[in-house]
Amino acid sequence: MANDTLSITDNRTGKKYELKIENGCIRAMELRAIKTDPEDFGLMTYDPAFLNTANCKSAITFIDGDKGILEYRGYPIDQLAEKSSHLETSYLLMNGELPTKGELDEYVNKITHHTYVHENIKSFMDGFRYDAHPMSMLGSTVAALSSFYPEAKHVRNLEVRRAQMVRIIAKMPTLAAFSYRHSQGLPYIYPNNDLGYTENFLTMVKSIGKPNWRAHPALVKALDILFILHADHEQNCSTTATRVAGSSEVDPYSAVAAGITALYGPLHGGANEAVLRMLREIGDTKNVPEFVKRVKGGDGTKLMGFGHRVYKNYDPRAKVIKRACDEVFEVTGKNPLLDIAVELERVALQDDYFVQRKLYPNVDFYSGLIYEAMGFPVDFFTCLFAIPRTVGWVTQYEEMITDSEQKIARPRQIFTGTRKRDYVAIEKRA
Numbered sequence: 001m002a003n004d005t006l007s008i009t010d011n012r013t014g015k016k017y018e019l020k021i022e023n024g025c026i027r028a029m030e031l032r033a034i035k036t037d038p039e040d041f042g043l044m045t046y047d048p049a050f051l052n053t054a055n056c057k058s059a060i061t062f063i064d065g066d067k068g069i070l071e072y073r074g075y076p077i078d079q080l081a082e083k084s085s086h087l088e089t090s091y092l093l094m095n096g097e098l099p100t101k102g103e104l105d106e107y108v109n110k111i112t113h114h115t116y117v118h119e120n121i122k123s124f125m126d127g128f129r130y131d132a133h134p135m136s137m138l139g140s141t142v143a144a145l146s147s148f149y150p151e152a153k154h155v156r157n158l159e160v161r162r163a164q165m166v167r168i169i170a171k172m173p174t175l176a177a178f179s180y181r182h183s184q185g186l187p188y189i190y191p192n193n194d195l196g197y198t199e200n201f202l203t204m205v206k207s208i209g210k211p212n213w214r215a216h217p218a219l220v221k222a223l224d225i226l227f228i229l230h231a232d233h234e235q236n237c238s239t240t241a242t243r244v245a246g247s248s249e250v251d252p253y254s255a256v257a258a259g260i261t262a263l264y265g266p267l268h269g270g271a272n273e274a275v276l277r278m279l280r281e282i283g284d285t286k287n288v289p290e291f292v293k294r295v296k297g298g299d300g301t302k303l304m305g306f307g308h309r310v311y312k313n314y315d316p317r318a319k320v321i322k323r324a325c326d327e328v329f330e331v332t333g334k335n336p337l338l339d340i341a342v343e344l345e346r347v348a349l350q351d352d353y354f355v356q357r358k359l360y361p362n363v364d365f366y367s368g369l370i371y372e373a374m375g376f377p378v379d380f381f382t383c384l385f386a387i388p389r390t391v392g393w394v395t396q397y398e399e400m401i402t403d404s405e406q407k408i409a410r411p412r413q414i415f416t417g418t419r420k421r422d423y424v425a426i427e428k429r430a
């Protein structure tokens, strides 16, 4: 459009500027031309936590937070959850199109044959304390993988980069399962190439005492759906951490380790762990109104699993998860905390405080209940998020590395500290 521009008058100087509007954005660098005098650095934007800043162009995942839409490469999340598998979805995310039968077979075969980790990783794991959090173990061992594959530093070589992407996706369930077994004091179980990705993972985690132990197919299916739901979510905190770390052209293992670290936090991937603790603390449906009152009272208590930076209508993943709950509980028996969760959701969604702030259940509100019903300890929940999100991290990493507009990430600051002053000898300090 001819008039897709923004006219700015700088009232400090009276000068007028015309900025191009593209994709609903102005380029922040164009503001630099707005100066009070030639010595002036130029205008910047101040945007703590990137509330209104696009850091990249991306063709991977589309979200419309107001309408509650989530699409991977154009395919709606509910269709993928119903019809696809995690590995097929991960091929789609990485390559942009759904695979043909031949392409899928080849991809699954590749992933299946990279699930083993170097034996030294086991001794490495043994070095952690018996009660180490599985997420710290996972982050450290993924970072350590870069020392096992030194060629990974050739980040601009497509073949080398793709080989590492496959390795990370393939090895993540093995590393997560090893960290679980370590925290339980159980022997590590090696991957079994006869099993699918999700079933193999469940077996490495759960198998004990029976060489032919098999996971219940309904639980394998439910976990695979949860993996699909968590595979990518555009520029969230951990993906941004991966992109920012990767922008220094560090290898993908190190960049993904940065993503894992970001995911560990309770405001991000740690939220489902926090939801379970909150539900236990509430203890009974009759205590729900009192708890909601406390949240509204402003003492800092949050309704964990509610609210989202982007979704302001509903989180489409939460809908799919609620359905998956029923299928899992049919096998495992109902999680007694479910009644409290349902009551909490009912009360909150009728309450002005939550309605006005557009706070709805997010993906984490119900996922923890499923994980607990499946017998995973709360500490392990975030690892169950990290396994599928690895696909998103490596795909976004590759998109960033191959984007000619990207450079090393390096934001600006507004300096608020003290300016130049002379050093004071220690004996002269007050």
Ligand code: ACO
Residues within 6 Å of the ligand: 266, 267, 268, 269, 271, 295, 301, 302, 303, 304, 305, 306, 307, 308, 309, 310, 357, 359, 362, 363, 364
């Ligand atoms: N409980 C109570 N109040 C809340 C909640 C909550 N869960 N979330 C937001 N609010 C309130 C805030 O206090 C704020 O109120 P105010 O306007 O009176 O100050 C208002 O709603 C807006 O919230 P912000 O914090 O500005 O929203 P933001 O986009 O920064 O935060 C976040 C999003 C971090 C997800 C937040 O909603 C939250 O902490 N939720 C609980 C943790 C959680 O469930 N995280 C999982 C996110 S999904 C994921 O990572 C997979």
